[in-house]
Amino acid sequence: MSVTDFANLPLSSEQLATLKTLQYNQMTPVQAQSLPAMLAGDDVIAQAQTGSGKTAAFALGLLARLNPADFHVQSLVLCPTRELAEQVADEIRRLARSQANIKVLTLCGGVPSRIQTQSLQHGAHVIVGTPGRILDHLTQQRVHFSRLQTLVLDEADRMLDMGFQAELDQIIAATPATRQTLLFSATFPSQIASLTERLMRSPKHVVVEENPIENSIEQVFYEVSSDSREDAVIQLLLERQPDNAILFCNTKRETHALFTVLHNVGFSVQALHGDLEQRDREQTLLQFNNKSVRILVATDVAARGLDIKALDMVINVSMAHDTDTHIHRVGRTGRAGEVGLAITLVTPADEYKFRLLQDTMPTLGQPQQLPESAAQQVRPLHAEMTTIHIMGGKKDKLRPGDIVGALTRNNVLDFDSVGKISIQSINSYVAIKKDKAKLALSCLNNDKLKGRRFKARLL
Known part of the structure; x- marks a missing residue:
C-alpha cells in the first residue's frame, strides 16, 4: 500500500x-x-x-x-x-x-x-x-x-x-x-x-510547492508597444485558433475595451469582471464551460476559482502585478497531462515585472519580437454550441435526464447534439449544437418537463 x-x-x-x-x-x-x-x-x-x-x-x-x-x-x-x-x-x-x-x-x-x-x-x-x-x-x-x-x-x-x-x-x-x-x-x-x-x-x-509550470506549459513572451496590444491579441488568436482561451487584463476598463474590439471583429467572446451582475457573470461562465463561447476576457479577481477542466491557451494581455498572480494565470492551461500554451505581452513599462519573473523562472529567456502576421485571410472560429436557458430547476425537481428525454424523444434531436447540462436552484441550462438550437428551443417550449411547461430562451 x-x-x-x-x-x-x-x-x-x-x-x-x-x-x-x-x-x-x-x-x-x-x-x-x-x-x-x-x-x-x-x-x-x-x-x-x-x-x-x-x-x-x-x-x-x-x-x-x-x-x-x-x-x-x-x-x-x-x-x-x-x-x-x-x-x-x-x-x-x-x-x-x-x-x-x-x-x-x-x-x-x-x-x-x-x-x-x-x-x-x-x-x-x-x-x-x-x-x-x-x-x-x-x-x-x-x-x-x-x-x-x-x-x-x-x-x-x-x-x-x-x-x-x-x-x-x-x-x-x-x-x-x-x-x-x-x-x-x-x-x-x-x-x-x-x-x-x-x-x-x-x-x-x-x-505545497506548485509543480514546475515549465514542464507542462510552453511560455512565450512577445515585446509589444502599449498601444498595439489589441492588434497583437487579434493576430495571435487568428494564428493559433485555440478551442478556448482566457485573456487576462489588469483592470475592468481594459477588459471591457478588449472585449468590445474582439466582439466587433467577430470572435466568440465574453467579458468577466467585477461590474457584471451576478446572473450575467454566472451565465458567462456557463457559456464558456459548455463551449458556447470560445474566448473569455477576464480580470484576476473575476477569474479566481473558475472550474475549467481543459484550457488551450492563456494570453496575459497585461502583465500580472506580481509573480504569484502570473503563475496562477499561467497554471490554468496545461492541466490533466496536456501541454498548455501561455503567451505574455511585454511592454517597455513591464521591464521590472519581467525581471522579477526571470528571478523565479531563470529559463524564460528574453521577450521575442512579434512576427509578421500570417493570418490575413483567416476568420475567427465560431463556437460550436449555443446555450438554452430553462426557467426551472432543482426546486421544480428537474433533472438532467428530464431535459435530455424531452430533446431526444421521438428522435427530434440525437444525443450528440446535446452538450453540458447545468441544473441550478430555479434555473437550468443546456448546451445544444448551433445548427439544432432553434429546433431544441421549440421542443422545450412546446413539450412538458415533469408534467409541466417551462419557458425556455436562447442566451
Missing part, C-alpha cells in the same frame, strides 16, 4: 468505498500533508493553488466530524465567489454519498433570500457560501452557528482582496471558540498572517 493511499487515513469503510467509486485512488500532496492533522482535530493553514485537491481535503475533514442526526449547522465553508461556492458544495455532496441524509446548503448572492430562508428552516449540516450573504442571514437570525464544529476559509487571500475583512470578522465572532478552523490560501500576504493569529489555535502549516 502506498503512503499516499486514502486507506492509510482513519476514514470509515463507507467513505473509502465512496472515494474508490469516484476514482480518488491516491492523495494529492495537499491532501497527504493536511488530512492527518484535520482528522486529528487540529487547525490547519494550507498554502496551495487551485487544482491541488484542496476542496476534497477539507471536505473529507469536515464530513468525518459530522453527526447526521443533528440538523444544526456543524460546518461552514466561506468562499470569495458564488461559482467557487457552488463547486465546493457539489464536491462535498459527492463525497458525502455514503453518509445518509447529509444536507449541504449553498448561501450566495444572486438567489432570492426568501428561497434560502425556506431551506434554512428545514435545517442543514453544512453551509457553503459567500461572506456577504452569510452575514445577511446571520444578522437576520435566520442561521445560527452555536453548534459549529468546523470553519473553512477557502481562498482566504481573495476574500481579503475583495474587501470581505469586516464580514469575516463578524461571522467568525458568531462561531464557538472551540471550533476547528481550516484556512486555504494560494498566497500568504501579511493580512492572512494577521488573520490566522487572531482566529487559529496552534495551527499546522502545510505548504
Whole structure:
C-alpha cells in the first residue's frame, strides 16, 4: 500500500468505498500533508493553488466530524465567489454519498433570500457560501452557528482582496471558540498572517510547492508597444485558433475595451469582471464551460476559482502585478497531462515585472519580437454550441435526464447534439449544437418537463 493511499487515513469503510467509486485512488500532496492533522482535530493553514485537491481535503475533514442526526449547522465553508461556492458544495455532496441524509446548503448572492430562508428552516449540516450573504442571514437570525464544529476559509487571500475583512470578522465572532478552523490560501500576504493569529489555535502549516509550470506549459513572451496590444491579441488568436482561451487584463476598463474590439471583429467572446451582475457573470461562465463561447476576457479577481477542466491557451494581455498572480494565470492551461500554451505581452513599462519573473523562472529567456502576421485571410472560429436557458430547476425537481428525454424523444434531436447540462436552484441550462438550437428551443417550449411547461430562451 502506498503512503499516499486514502486507506492509510482513519476514514470509515463507507467513505473509502465512496472515494474508490469516484476514482480518488491516491492523495494529492495537499491532501497527504493536511488530512492527518484535520482528522486529528487540529487547525490547519494550507498554502496551495487551485487544482491541488484542496476542496476534497477539507471536505473529507469536515464530513468525518459530522453527526447526521443533528440538523444544526456543524460546518461552514466561506468562499470569495458564488461559482467557487457552488463547486465546493457539489464536491462535498459527492463525497458525502455514503453518509445518509447529509444536507449541504449553498448561501450566495444572486438567489432570492426568501428561497434560502425556506431551506434554512428545514435545517442543514453544512453551509457553503459567500461572506456577504452569510452575514445577511446571520444578522437576520435566520442561521445560527452555536453548534459549529468546523470553519473553512477557502481562498482566504481573495476574500481579503475583495474587501470581505469586516464580514469575516463578524461571522467568525458568531462561531464557538472551540471550533476547528481550516484556512486555504494560494498566497500568504501579511493580512492572512494577521488573520490566522487572531482566529487559529496552534495551527499546522502545510505548504505545497506548485509543480514546475515549465514542464507542462510552453511560455512565450512577445515585446509589444502599449498601444498595439489589441492588434497583437487579434493576430495571435487568428494564428493559433485555440478551442478556448482566457485573456487576462489588469483592470475592468481594459477588459471591457478588449472585449468590445474582439466582439466587433467577430470572435466568440465574453467579458468577466467585477461590474457584471451576478446572473450575467454566472451565465458567462456557463457559456464558456459548455463551449458556447470560445474566448473569455477576464480580470484576476473575476477569474479566481473558475472550474475549467481543459484550457488551450492563456494570453496575459497585461502583465500580472506580481509573480504569484502570473503563475496562477499561467497554471490554468496545461492541466490533466496536456501541454498548455501561455503567451505574455511585454511592454517597455513591464521591464521590472519581467525581471522579477526571470528571478523565479531563470529559463524564460528574453521577450521575442512579434512576427509578421500570417493570418490575413483567416476568420475567427465560431463556437460550436449555443446555450438554452430553462426557467426551472432543482426546486421544480428537474433533472438532467428530464431535459435530455424531452430533446431526444421521438428522435427530434440525437444525443450528440446535446452538450453540458447545468441544473441550478430555479434555473437550468443546456448546451445544444448551433445548427439544432432553434429546433431544441421549440421542443422545450412546446413539450412538458415533469408534467409541466417551462419557458425556455436562447442566451
